[in-house]
Each structure stands twice: as structure tokens, then as C-alpha cells.
Amino acid sequence: MNKNIIKEIFTSVGISFFFLAIFILIIYGGFNKKIEYYSSLINTVAVNGYDDINKFEYDYETQKIVNYPDYGKKYGNLKISKINLNLPIYHGDSLSILRKGVGHYAGSYFPGEGGTIIFAAHNTANFFRRIQELEENDLILIETEYGTFKYKVNNYKVVSEKDLEAFSIQDKREILIMYTCYPINRQVVGRRTQRYVVYAYRISDEDE
Amino acid sequence: MNKWKIILDYFLKFLTALILIFLTLIIIFKFTIFNKNYIKNNLKENNYYEKVYDSIKENMENYIISSGFSENILDNIYTNKDVEIAINNYIDIIFSNKKDKIDLSKIENKINSNIDEYIKDQEIKILDKDSITSLVDDLLKIYTNEIELYNMFDNYINLFSKLQTILNIALICLLIITIILIIVLIKLKIQNLGIIPFTSSLMLLYIRFLIYNNIDYKNILIITDNFSNCLVQIVTKIVDLILICGIILGVMGLIAIILDSRKKNKKKE
Numbered sequence: 501m502n503k504n505i506i507k508e509i510f511t512s513v514g515i516s517f518f519f520l521a522i523f524i525l526i527i528y529g530g531f532n533k534k535i536e537y538y539s540s541l542i543n544t545v546a547v548n549g550y551d552d553i554n555k556f557e558y559d560y561e562t563q564k565i566v567n568y569p570d571y572g573k574k575y576g577n578l579k580i581s582k583i584n585l586n587l588p589i590y591h592g593d594s595l596s597i598l599r600k601g602v603g604h605y606a607g608s609y610f611p612g613e614g615g616t617i618i619f620a621a622h623n624t625a626n627f628f629r630r631i632q633e634l635e636e637n638d639l640i641l642i643e644t645e646y647g648t649f650k651y652k653v654n655n656y657k658v659v660s661e662k663d664l665e666a667f668s669i670q671d672k673r674e675i676l677i678m679y680t681c682y683p684i685n686r687q688v689v690g691r692r693t694q695r696y697v698v699y700a701y702r703i704s705d706e707d708e
Numbered sequence: 709m710n711k712w713k714i715i716l717d718y719f720l721k722f723l724t725a726l727i728l729i730f731l732t733l734i735i736i737f738k739f740t741i742f743n744k745n746y747i748k749n750n751l752k753e754n755n756y757y758e759k760v761y762d763s764i765k766e767n768m769e770n771y772i773i774s775s776g777f778s779e780n781i782l783d784n785i786y787t788n789k790d791v792e793i794a795i796n797n798y799i800d801i802i803f804s805n806k807k808d809k810i811d812l813s814k815i816e817n818k819i820n821s822n823i824d825e826y827i828k829d830q831e832i833k834i835l836d837k838d839s840i841t842s843l844v845d846d847l848l849k850i851y852t853n854e855i856e857l858y859n860m861f862d863n864y865i866n867l868f869s870k871l872q873t874i875l876n877i878a879l880i881c882l883l884i885i886t887i888i889l890i891i892v893l894i895k896l897k898i899q900n901l902g903i904i905p906f907t908s909s910l911m912l913l914y915i916r917f918l919i920y921n922n923i924d925y926k927n928i929l930i931i932t933d934n935f936s937n938c939l940v941q942i943v944t945k946i947v948d949l950i951l952i953c954g955i956i957l958g959v960m961g962l963i964a965i966i967l968d969s970r971k972k973n974k975k976k977e
Contacts, residue, residue: 502973504969504973504976505966505969505970505973508900508965508968508969508972508973509965509966509969512900512902512903512906512965512968512969513906513962513965515718515721515903515907516903516906516907516910516961517910519718519721519722519725519903519907519910519911520907520910520911520914522722523726523911523914524914527918535918535922539922539923542923542924542925542928543923543924545928545929545930546923546924546925546926546927546928546929595766595767595770595771596766596767596770598770598773599769599770599773622773622774623774624773624774680774681774685776686776687776687832688776688835689775689776689777689826689827689832689834689839689840690775690776690834690836690838690839690840690842690843691775691839691840691842691843691846692774692775692839693839693842
């Protein structure tokens with residue numbers, strides 16, 4: 501291939517790159533903000549795989565958890581010796597989580613943070629069927645990788661599933677709310693429109 | 709060559725290259741995301757129908773745990789084929805912009821029949837019939853939510869239909885403009901037309917570069933895992949097609965440039 505042909509080819513390719521430069525200028529000049537906006541919109545639904553959380557970071561001074569577990573991850577155990585209960589606690593309360601253990605409502609605080617913690621579980625024999633037997637001053641233990649927390653039962657009642665006040669979240673005092681579908685009696689069939697709720701407040705080792 | 713002819717030469721080539729990339733992108737979209745059969749084939753390849761069947765089964769079983777009923781009331785209320793038909797019907801609804809809903813009568817009748825049988829077998833006395841009706845409604849909602857993806861598309865069906873129409877109109881318009889431009893280019897005896905596909909190729913490769921570097925499309929997670937996997941596959945396919953079209957146009961353009969250069973050189977000799 502002689503020099504003239506090569507020169508022609510390079511000139512043509514050069515012109516193409518020149519056109520590309522104009523195209524890039526048009527995009528950046530006219531559409532850059534729109535590109536950034538729509539890219540960030542799509543990237544909000546892009547999740548970079550879950551890292552296995554094995555260790556929590558709990559700040560004892562601020563009483564706040566620094567590394568929260570991913571949704572669906574087990575992070576502790578719920579133990580109630582009076583009713584022989586020992587169940588894993590998962591972050592989240594989807595139907596698939598409730599099949600495995602106690603679901604921690606993701607919008608509530610974590611044990612040790614000083615606010616309302618909400619736990620749910622099914623009303624079957626493996627899970628919360630016997631919470632109806634709990635009475636005032638019964639002890640509840642939550643064991644996590646960042647510490648063990650103790651609670652004493654101080655109230656229990658049946659509420660409508662729509663009674664949001666029964667599950668209100670606050671940050672003034674650490675309260676544990678455990679609930680399950682009611683009636684618990686397996687002879688009653690159908691959609692459960694009520695909840696059996698147990699309230700417990702956190703105690704120190706001295707109070708036990 | 710006259711100054712204005714050179715400017716016209718460059719302008720027409722640039723314009724044609726631009727139109728060529730829009731044509732390419734429209735054709736890619738028309739044969740992928742706006743093609744009903746492509747979507748259905750993609751779902752089949754990803755075992756989407758089976759995964760939705762399993763997901764419905766799991767969610768219904770999870771739901772029934774607290775109700776006092778055993779899982780037997782969920783026996784044979786729907787099949788894999790029912791789920792596939794329902795999903796395909798829903799896709800047809802999206803593409804045709806109709807306000808139809810999926811037919812739940814068969815499942816509803818089966819659940820009610822199973823419940824009646826269970827109550828009779830267990831000799832259970834029903835004190836509140838409404839709670840049974842509510843339970844059946846909730847189970848049907850689980851089924852519908854999985855098929856219709858929690859009504860995510862309901863708000864966008866109109867928009868999707870409008871986009872389809874716009875795409876069709878745009879395709880026809882661009883084809884007409886392309887033909888006109890080609891005629892003009894030939895009439896004006898503009899040379900070295902290989903620059904057009906080669907420029908289009910560079911632009912397409914640049915678009916692909918922008919998407920690849922700015923949008924984390926491989927990790928999209930929206931509504932359900934099953935749906936997200938299919939969506940990621942479709943988007944990945946579109947991005948790959950942009951790359952392939954870019955390469956093909958680039959090769960075509962380069963060959964045309966080389967041939968044109970040799971032809972010019974022969975004329976000079």
C-alpha cells in the first residue's frame with residue numbers, strides 16, 4: 501500500500517475522530533446534567549453484593565451500632581427460659597425470615613441503642629406460641645455479638661393489627677416489643693386480625 | 709474544492725453519521741426491550757416462570773403458617789403452566805396498553821374448595837367467615853403481586869405504549885431522512901463515504917463506554933431478585949449489541965475508506 505493511500509486513510513480516520521470530538525462536546529455541553537441525573541437514578545437501585553457481617557461495631561459511648569447487619573442476616577439470639585424459648589434473631593421481618601426465626605422490624609432500634617425494639621414471630625409451637633404464658637417480671641435475654649441485653653416483662657395485651665400506637669417507636673427508653681398473630685389457638689382458622697403483644701423494658705445486671 | 713462545498717460535505721457526513729447511530733439504537737431497542745417475544749424468550753431462558761412459581765408457593769406457605777390451616781389447602785391451586793400463562797398475559801397487557809387484569813377465578817375456586825374440605829375433615833367450627841374470605845383475598849394478592857410485580861408497571865403502561873409509538877414513528881422518519889441524505893450525497897458526488905459508518909462506529913463505542921462506566925447496570929436490584937436478573941440480562945444484551953454494531957460499522961467504514969483511498973490513488977495514477 502503506497503504512502504498516498506495510507507495518508508488518505510489516516511486523513512479519513514482523523515476526520516472521523518474530529519466528528520467524534522464534536523459529538524462528545526455536544527453531549528457534555530447539552531446533556532451532561534441529564535446524563536448525571538438519570539445515571540444516579542439508576543444507580544440508586546444498583547446494589548453491590550452483600551458482605552457477610554460477622555462482627556458488629558458497637559460504640560458504647562454513644563450507644564449506637566456503627567455497622568448494621570444486612571437485611572436478612574442473623575445477628576443474635578432471643579432466650580426466654582420460662583417458656584423454653586431460644587430463637588435466632590434476623591434483621592428484617594419478611595415472610596421468609598419469619599419462617600426461620602424472630603424477625604426484627606427494620607424500622608426499630610437495635611438492642612443496646614436505647615429505643616424501641618420490635619420483634620415478630622409466628623404463633624406456632626416452634627416460635628411464639630407460648631408468649632401468652634409470660635407474666636410481669638419474667639426475664640428475657642437478647643444475646644448478640646456485641647453484647648447481652650436483659651429485659652423484664654411489664655405488660656401484655658391483645659391489639660388490632662391496625663393499632664399502630666401499640667407499636668410506636670421512641671428513643672427515650674429501651675423497650676422490647678414482641679408480638680405474634682392472635683388468636684394463637686390453632687382451632688381457630690382464618691386471617692388473624694389481632695396481635696398478642698408483650699412489652700418488656702431493659703434492665704441492668706443489678707436490677708435482675 | 710469550494711469552501712462552502714467542503715463545509716456542506718462535512719456537515720452532511722456528520723449528520724448522516726448521527727442519524728445512523730439513532731437508527732441503530734432504535735432498531736436495537738425495537739428488537740429487544742420493545743419486542744414482546746424477546747422479553748418472553750428472555751424470561752424462559754432465565755427460568756423466570758419457575759422461579760415465580762416457587763416464590764408464590766413459598767410466600768403462600770409462609771403466610772398460611774399463622775392462620776391455623778395446614779399447607780394442604782395450597783395443594784394444586786395452580787401449576788407452573790398457569791403461572792407462565794398469567795405472566796405472558798400480563799406482558800401482553802403491558803404491550804397492548806389494555807386495562808385488563810389477570811383471571812384469578814380458577815385459583816380462588818380451588819383455594820375455597822380446599823379450605824371447605826379441610827374444615828370438613830378437621831370438623832372445625834367457623835365463627836368468623838370474614839376471616840376466611842380475608843385469608844383467601846390475601847393469598848390471591850400474593851399470587852397477583854408476584855405475577856404483576858406489585859403493580860410496578862401499572863403507572864408506566866401508558867408511557868410504555870407512547871414510547872413504542874414514538875419509536876415506530878422515529879424509525880420511519882429516520883429511514884426516510886437517511887434515504888434522502890444518501891440521494892443528496894450521491895447527487896453532490898461527495899466522496900469518501902466510508903467516514904460515515906466509521907464515525908457512527910466511534911460514536912456508538914463512546915455511548916457504550918459512557919453506559920459501562922457511569923451506570924452500574926449489572927447490579928440492579930429492583931422489586932424481586934428474579935425480575936432483576938432478567939432485567940440485568942436484557943440491559944447487558946443491549947449494551948453488548950451496541951458494541952457489536954459499533955464494531956461492524958467500524959469495520960465496514962474502514963473497508964470503505966481503504967477502498968475509496970485506493971480508487972482515488974488509481975485515478976491520480
